Amino acid sequence: MLFYTVGQAQVFLSxxxxxxxxxxxxxxxxWARRKLEAGFFLSLAVDIAFSLGAAxxxxxxxWHVNYLDLRLYALLGVLCGCLLYxxxxxxxxxxxxxxxxxxxxxxxxxxxxxxxxxxxxx
Numbered sequence: 001m002l003f004y005t006v007g008q009a010q011v012f013l014s015x016x017x018x019x020x021x022x023x024x025x026x027x028x029x030x031w032a033r034r035k036l037e038a039g040f041f042l043s044l045a046v047d048i049a050f051s052l053g054a055a056x057x058x059x060x061x062x063w064h065v066n067y068l069d070l071r072l073y074a075l076l077g078v079l080c081g082c083l084l085y086x087x088x089x090x091x092x093x094x095x096x097x098x099x100x101x102x103x104x105x106x107x108x109x110x111x112x113x114x115x116x117x118x119x120x121x122x
Contacts, residue, residue, distance in 0.1 A: 011066050012077040018061040019081020020089070022054045026082075027090055029053075 029050040036042055058078060062068050111117050 008073055012073050014065040015061060015074045015077030016081040016084070018057055019078040020085045021057055022078065023082045023085025023090060025053050025057070026050060027093070
């Protein structure tokens with residue numbers, strides 16, 4: 001039993017990264033749902049795509065890291081990674097992308113007001 005605890009830290013950290021990837025996948029799926037202004041069936045399709053993607057990521061990581069040996073510490077690693085992304089990296093990424101989009105929109109508006117650009121684009 002003692003020898004089985006040797007690789008648990010590596011499995012936990014690997015699954016932690018998978019949880020962060022699942023959090024990023026969730027952010028992309030929610031962004032797609034907002035941009036598509038999804039109705040019921042499109043929301044259902046995006047939810048199914050998210051679920052399949054999360055299951056594939058978790059299964060592939062479990063297969064690669066732990067030889068499909070499903071243990072509680074591996075699932076807790078995924079949960080901790082998702083929570084870390086949701087509480088720290090997710091809002092930071094949304095905030096920075098919102099700032100970049102605002103900057104691009106400002107530059108585009110500035111260029112569109114220039115007479116030279118208006119003459120070129122006519």
